[in-house]
Amino acid sequence: MSETASELAFKARELDAGDELAGVRARFVLDEAVYLDGNSLGALPAAVPGRVEDVVRRQWGELRIRSWEESGWWTAPERIGDRIAPLIGAATGQIVVGDSTSVNVFKALVGAVRLARLAGGEARDEIVVDATTFPTDGYIAGSAARMTGCALRPVTPAEVPGALGDRTAAVLLNHVDYRTGRLHDLPGLTAAVHAAGAIAVWDLCHSAGALPVGLDEHGVDLAVGCTYKYLNGGPGSPAYLYVRDELQDRFDSPLPGWNSHADPFGMRPDYTPAAGAPRGRVGTPDILSMLALEAALEVWDGVSIESVRTKSLALTDLFLECVAQYVPAGRVESLTPVPHAERGSQVALRCADAGQVMERLIEQGVVGDFRHPDVLRFGFTPLYVGFADVERAAGVLAGILRGGGG
Structure with missing residues (x-):
């Protein structure tokens, strides 16, 4: 040496x-390997196997349908969202866990356009997207643009301030570039988006659990992220959606489902969204992976x-x-x-x-x-x-x- x-x-x-x-x-x-791939799939927290066995054998196997109430299945999306909240700088009551990152990007981006138009009228007809983003974000941004009648404008994060104007409805950005590891200026870019009267949507997949985000502090409107990277939730673990508290009563999800209804068991033909973060829900929660994630988040105790x-x-x-x-x-x-x-x-x-x-x-x-x-x-x-x-x-x-x- x-x-x-x-x-x-x-x-x-x-x-x-x-x-x-x-x-x-x-x-x-x-094991003895040097594991430097937690930005793709986090390592297995030791508490997860036992918790999953309990969920399968006791909660599902013995309690069965009773577990929706007795084991807290029904409230898991918001409960686990509140567990994630301090890791990304959010107060409780603003995060719902469920669905994939891709589905949540779609909800957030279409919802952002609708929020912008409520405030600024139909002239808001452009979505700005990070041109260097993870491909799926770009695909979904294109679909959201077609659905809402918007033009799609891909630019680099550095070009965002100069690309904004009175036509901009929503801006979708990645906090950390998945290829290079570059950390983008969330506070500065969010402020620029707001100055243009638009809605800021952030993808936190490569920052949540690795660094402070400060969603509430910096006034971020909407954010999404996965939980299987630095949050160690396991392969395909459910993602999350953040809707800032003061926007929740106006957030109009493009995917309304019975789980986000104000009266989910009323089975009414007309839709009335639930109050608060639950209006980001869609269908029946993926309980097995969701409760595995809840156990995984225990590694953050005291950290x-x-x-x-x-x-x-x-x-x-x-x-x-x-x-x-x-x-x-x-x-x-x-x-x-x-x-x-x-x-x-x-x-x-x-x-x-x-x-x-x-x-x-x-x-x-x-x-x-x-x-x-x-x-x-x-x-x-x-x-x-x-x-x-x-x-x-x-x-x-x-x-x-x-x-x-x-």
């Missing part, structure tokens, strides 16, 4: 020794999102430092911004043969992921990733890129 490598390995051990979140790792089911952010930045700082020292010059290029204010909780490296490199990394116990055509993505979940993990991952990457065994 070179002197630089020895110094960085020592630095990693020192950081681990002072890590206030180190003990949280024991709340997860993990502040601010401490997670502090560790996230330290982890990504160390990884970038190790990559710069270990990896042969010119072999990779970081796409992730260096300034903390512009960085999420992942590092993206451009690499000519990224697909093959990631395969070899996984074979050697470092799990990240690959994005076409040439991006290695590494997600850092501070609840269970340590500093020695980071130094080891950079060393294995360097070994592969030197043509060795890591």
